[in-house]
Amino acid sequence: MTGYRVWAPSGLPEVAPGDDLAKLIAAAEPGLADGDVLLVTSKIVSKAEGRIVRAADREAAIDAETVRVVARRGPLRIVENRQGLVMAAAGVDASNTAEGTVLLLPEDPDAAARAIRAGLREALGVTVGVIVTDTFGRPWRAGLTDVAIGAAGVRVLDDLRGGTDAHGNPLSATVVATADELASAGDLIKGKASGLPVAVVRGLPHVVTDAAEQGEGARAMVRSARDDMFRLGTSEAVREALTLRRTVRAFTDEPVDPGSVRRAVAAAVTAPAPHHTTPWRFVLLESAESRLRLLDAMRDAWIADLRRDGKSEESIAKRVRRGDVLRNAPYLAVPCLVMDGSHAYGDARRDAAEREMFVVATGAGVQNFLVALAGERLGSAWVSSTMFCRDVVREVLDLPAHWDPMGAVAIGHPAQEPPARPAREAGAFIEVR
Known part of the structure; x- marks a missing residue:
């Protein structure tokens, strides 16, 4: 029979700034064992670190502890704090502290755990693991639980990948958050209002490292930005998606998943449109042959136009090179405008406005398409060139006569991250009446 015990020692005094926690714990639980x-x-x-501020300064304290706002709903903020933890209010908390004060999280929870572990070894001669815990809510789950925010001498993650389960099935994704499981087990004993701030787990010596090894610390449990599929709240993600849409002109050789492009088209055709119409069509050039045939024909048409304009051969060659972004992309899409369902008024002014209305709707669809591609982690560049040789494009791609190509979109995996976009002040583009 296997098992473990969890208990909470009593007798710890109220902790004050400057107190030696290892000595206080050793006095309350002298029976700690390896x-x-x-x-x-x-x-x-x-409290021992003196991380106490006046309650009136709570919002300023949250600001100071915040590295990045993840989500905001009314006064509630979910943020990434200076310790790398994503949590409500940066961990600034008014519970279990004197009235009129709030507590900040420890400056470095892993370092605090190491100090307590070393102090207990000095005081009691024992090698124990130490986990600093805090209360978290979790995505997708109601309720709160304790998790590890600092650790020393504990194998915080148990990586089972590469092994097999009891039925011989390969384990390819299982990494157990051991330190969090221990923290939540202790919380069942400590509680939130029992005045028992410390718990001991005995019977799991395999999770404790030897005296010379501190372990990775709880920081190893924080998911990196690259691996975080839910880095932003809903409204924040919508705004961020718009800024992620950048013009990308250099791509890697990695193939583009056609399914990603189709999902982007599905997002594109949710754009607003006049008269309940669907004025968008997307021609997807998925073969190198179709892309080359189109681009060669467009190049020849462009050269003919430039020669009629009297441009020199040097100037023509320079201008034609601008089309390399399309030629070097591993995937092309040609958005087209169709006027099915449009109204014919019989006078030039209203007929021109009707077409402009459909063009704007097509532009909204193209923007949706580009933003959705960014959400698929694909780079894109919208290039207007097909609009200048629509007959050529229709002929090469065998398109209906009433489809109007509205540029081409180069698509691929970005060769590098685009440079930071300078902030624009919205007021420069606003007139209020």
Whole structure:
């Protein structure tokens, strides 16, 4: 029979700034043994570090502890704090502290765990693991639980990938958050209002490292930005998606998943359109042959236009090179405008306005398409060239006569991250009446 015990020692005094937590814990639980795991509520670490501010300064404290706002709903902010943790209010908390004050999280929870571990070894001669815990909400789950925000001497993650389960099935994605499981087990004993800020787990010595090895620390459990599929809240993600849409002119050789482009088309055709019409068509050039045939024909038409304009051969060659962004892209799409369902008024002014209305709707669809491609982590560049040789494009691609090509979109995996976009002040583009 296997198992473990969890208990919470009583007798710890109220912690004050400057207190030595290892000495206080050693006095309250002198029976600690090698292989035990000590779970320490972050509140007492914060108090010992003097991380106490006036409650009136709470919003300023949250601002100071925030690195990035993840989501905001009314006064509630979910943020990434200076410790790399994503949590409500940066971990600034008014519970278990004197009235009129709030607590900040420990300055460096991993360092605090290492200090407690070293202090207990000095005081009691034991090798234990130490986890600093704090209370978190979790995406997709109601309720709160304790998780590890600092650790020393604990194998915080148990990577089972490469092994097999009891039925011999390969494990390809299983990494167990051991430190979080221990933290939540201790929370069942400590509670939130019991005045028991420390718990001990005994019977799991395999999760504790030897005296000379501190382990990775709880920072290893924080998902990197690249691996975080839910980095932003809903409204924040919508705004961020618009800024992620950048013109990309250099691509890698990595193939483009046609399914990603089709999902982008599905987003494109949700754009507003006049008269309940669907004025968008997207021609997807998925073969190198079709792309080359189109681009060669467009190049020849462009050269003919430039020669009629009297441009020199040197100037023509320079201008034609601008089309290399399309030629070097691994995937092309040609958005087209169709006027099916448009109204014919019989006078030039209103007929011109009707067409402009459809053109604007097509532009909205193209913007949706580009933004959705960015959401698929694909780069794109919208190039207007097909609009200058529509007959050529229709002939080469065998398109109906009433389809009007509205440029071409080069698509691929970006060869490098685009440079930061300078901020634009919205007021420069606004007139209020």
